[in-house]
Every structure is written in structure tokens, then in C-alpha cells.
């Protein structure tokens with residue numbers, strides 16, 4: 001990360017000569033998110049009060065000088081958000097090179113990748129040039145920022161791998177607010193450019209299951225699984241019922257070893273709706289009942305061929321959509337990360353840049369959990385992420401840390417006192 005941060009061009013006159021390097025501001029911002037600091041001010045005060053912190057920041061994040069909280073905001077605000085994409089691509093290629101991407105393989109058609117939007121800022125007064133605005137001409141305009149996220153997931157696997165999120169923000173020369181659907185066009189364009197050989201099965205909610213979106217997804221040769229509610233797919237449901245009356249629709253059911261009953265009703269090659277008759281989808285209706293009688297019902301459309309052999313797999317892929325809602329967005333808002341917290345809004349790109357740094361911190365932690373035995377042992381020792389973040393912050397605050405491995409070993413061995421001096425290992 002430190003190497004990528006150093007490549008981001010300095011926007012200041014004279015390239016920031018004799019000033020705090022932009023690299024140090026970016027890595028300080030990342031440290032705030034990664035160490036789950038509640039505010040920039042607290043970080044700033046801690047750095048001033050506890051000189052060991054500077055040693056620790058240097059050892060763990062490569063930071064030599066820490067700007068004050070307001071200076072940090074001023075330095076991060078003008079950076080064009082696209083420069084942060086490199087964090088995501090370099091972390092992704094690390095996972096790829098290490099061979100661990102294979103752990104996410106699920107469908108032959110490609111990696112399962114849920115896509116969804118979420119808000120990370122809303123205010124009636126604070127705003128910037130990138131804010132979208134509800135009721136702009138009223139007395140009470142509402143300013144907001146959202147983003148469109150995409151993660152690689154695998155059913156049954158805890159970790160998720162987010163790709164660079166696409167900001168849903170005011171676009172230059174746009175006559176109306178940006179939205180999830182237009183952000184999707186940019187997300188797919190950026191993803192296919194940065195990962196030209198990556199095959200994906202995109203997983204969407206009902207908002208996206210229409211002709212134009214399916215055409216867009218297929219134009220990149222991606223596959224899809226999309227929720228298709230009856231209220232928004234009247235003609236699709238009628239067409240399936242019509243086919244059913246002619247015995248063209250298949251049914252399949254089984255009870256699994258945990259006592260859950262699963263029912264499937266499916267048919268391949270139906271038009272998504274009347275206005276896009278040439279957009280054919282495979283329709284999968286699903287009901288499950290738990291041993292305690294709890295019912296789950298959903299319907300998806302997909303381009304993956306549905307057979308008795310494939311329906312359960314497609315259903316599990318469809319249900320993995322919650323991994324972006326719950327295991328990604330909810331985690332980023334409630335589990336120590338502060339995606340919705342206002343660290344400072346700025347005038348240009350600050351709010352979006354902070355959201356990107358939060359996502360980057362989350363991705364680093366996910367990769368540590370996936371790939372680092374020391375992190376896995378430390379997590380097992382602390383039993384929960386919240387307890388682990390607390391332990392990391394505690395050691396960072398009060399001891400001189402030489403490296404991440406020293407810090408994690410101290411947590412595993414519960415001998416924080418063993419961290420005695422700054423050593424040169426900063427791996």
C-alpha cells in the first residue's frame with residue numbers, strides 16, 4: 001500500500017516541496033481507518049501526546065510525518081478518487097499471485113460477485129461538489145453520497161474480496177442525480193479494464209433484473225443471477241405459468257441432512273418481459289422450510305442453465321447476495337469500521353476518498369484473515385473481531401511496535417511486554 005500511495009501525484013504547488021509528503025497523509029488516513037480510530041482529531045491528539053506512536057506509524061504504515069487533522073483533510077480532499085483504485089488492484093493481484101483466489105471458485109462460469117449500493121453520507125447542510133441532492137429547490141435540500149460495491153464471495157466462505165467501489169456522486173455535466181444503474185455502467189467498465197481475464201457471475205437484487213441491465217452485463221461476457229420479484233416481473237411470471245400449464249416447467253425437491261426441505265420450480269429460456277422479448281433468462285423459483293417451520297421464498301433469473309443438478313448451486317449463489325449487504329456493508333458500518341462516520345466532508349473528493357480508505361482497510365483485514373496464519377491465530381485467541389481490533393489498538397497506543405508480526409505475536413502470546421524495541425523488520 002505504501003508503494004502505491006507514493007505513486008499518487010502530489011496536487012500541491014511545487015509538488016509539496018519541503019512539506020509533509022502526500023504519501024504520509026494518505027497512509028495516515030489509511031492508518032486511521034485500519035486502526036478503527038473514531039475520529040481524526042483523536043488520532044492527531046494521540047500522535048502529539050504519545051511520541052511512540054510516530055515510531056509505530058513508521059514501522060507499520062511507513063509514515064514519517066503525521067499532518068494535523070485539518071491539514072490531513074486539506075491534503076486528501078483534492079486527490080482524484082480514481083488514484084485509490086490502485087490499492088484494490090494491487091491487493092487483488094496479491095491474492096491472485098498467492099493462489100488464494102482459487103478458494104473463491106464456485107461456478108464454472110466465473111467468480112460469484114454480488115453487486116449492491118449503499119449510502120455512506122447524508123446531511124441537510126454539509127455538502128460538497130460531489131454530493132447528490134434530493135429536493136434541490138426546496139427549503140430543505142438533502143445531500144447524500146452512496147457507492148456501488150462489488151465483492152467476490154463464495155457460499156460457505158467467511159471472507160469477501162471487495163473490488164474498488166464505484167462512487168455514486170454528482171457527475172460532471174450531469175443534468176440529474178447519479179444512481180446505482182448509471183454507476184453500474186462505470187463499475188463494469190472499470191472492472192473489465194482492470195481485470196480483463198476475470199470471469200464473473202454478477203449477483204443483483206430486483207432493481208437490476210431488466211432487459212437493459214442484462215444486455216449490459218452480457219456485453220462484458222459476464223454471467224448473472226438476479227432476484228426477480230413478481231410485482232416487477234408480471235409478464236415473466238405469466239409466461240412461466242403458461243409454460244407450466246403445458247407441462248414445460250420442471251420441479252425438483254429434496255430434504256438435506258439438517259432437515260431443511262427445498263423446493264424448486266424452474267424453466268430455461270423465457271423472455272424477461274414483453275418489451276425485451278429477445279432477452280431470454282432461466283427462471284428459478286425456490287422455497288425452503290427449516291425443521292422449525294421457518295420459510296424462505298425467493299425467485300431468480302439467470303443465464304446459467306437450470307437442471308436438477310444445478311438448481312441448488314444456483315440457489316446458494318443467489319442467496320450469497322446477503323454477503324455484500326451483511327458481511328460487507330453492515331460490517332463496514334457497525335463492526336469497528338466507520339463507513340458512515342463523517343471524518344470530514346471536504347469541498348472536492350474528501351468524503352469519497354475516506355470511504356475508499358475505509359474499504360481498503362476492510363480489504364486488508366479480509367486478506368489477512370484469508371492468508372496470514374498469525375492474524376488467524378490472533379483472531380482465534382481474541383475470539384471476535386471487535387476484541388482483536390481493541391487489542392491491536394491497545395498495543396499500538398501503549399507499546400513500541402517493531403512490525404505487524406511482533407504485534408500479532410504479542411496478542412497470540414498475551415505477552416505484550418515482549419514488544420521492547422523498534423526493530424527494522426517492517427514486513
Ligand SMILES: [Zn+2]
Pocket residue numbers: 126127128129130131132143144145345351
Ligand atoms: Zn458531498
